[in-house]
Amino acid sequence: MQAMLPGKENKHESLCEELLRERAAVLSRAGFAVEDALEVLIKINRQIEQKVEHLRMVQNPGSGQGNMNNKQSIFEEINMIIDQFNAACQKAEIQYYYLIVTREALGLRRHETVRQLYQIPSKKKKMQAI
Structure with a gap:
């Protein structure tokens, strides 16, 4: 077996280091994409929670805001946001994949560790007006 020349050995080490850096960069980009998708899900989920809380206030008999059309429009808004959440869920699942x-x-x-770090929530069902 022939020994590597000092110049070739340095080039080989340099190439190996470059490959390792590129692998790390690729993995970090993929991980950041999942994190970004999860952040979008958290924001949309907060919107849903705020609208549901608003609906509860409107449905409260003592609130004086019992307009049926208002309730229906809130249901529709919540369901539109749920559609956005479900679409964002699908995107997060794709990024995780x-x-x-x-x-x-x-x-x-x-x-296993990746699965624990990046837990994608399940899709939500639409609300039914009563």
């Missing part, structure tokens, strides 16, 4: 595929392509086979 891309992260797992990227990890697999780079030789990483165990994903």
Whole structure:
């Protein structure tokens, strides 16, 4: 077996370091994409909670805001936001899938920690007006 020349060895080490940096960059981009998608889900979920709280206030008999049309429009708003949440859920699931595929392509086979870190909530059902 032939020994590597000092110049070639440095080039080889440099190339290996560059490959490692690129692997790390690819993984971090995939992870950040999942994090961004999860942040969107959190924001949309807050909107849903605010609208549901508003609906509870309107439905309270002592509130004096018992207009049936108002209640119906709030239900419709909540359901529109739920549609946005479900679409964002699907996007988050796709980003998570891309992260797992990227990890697999780079030789990483165990994903338990990733699954715990990036928990995608399940989709929500629309509200039914009573």
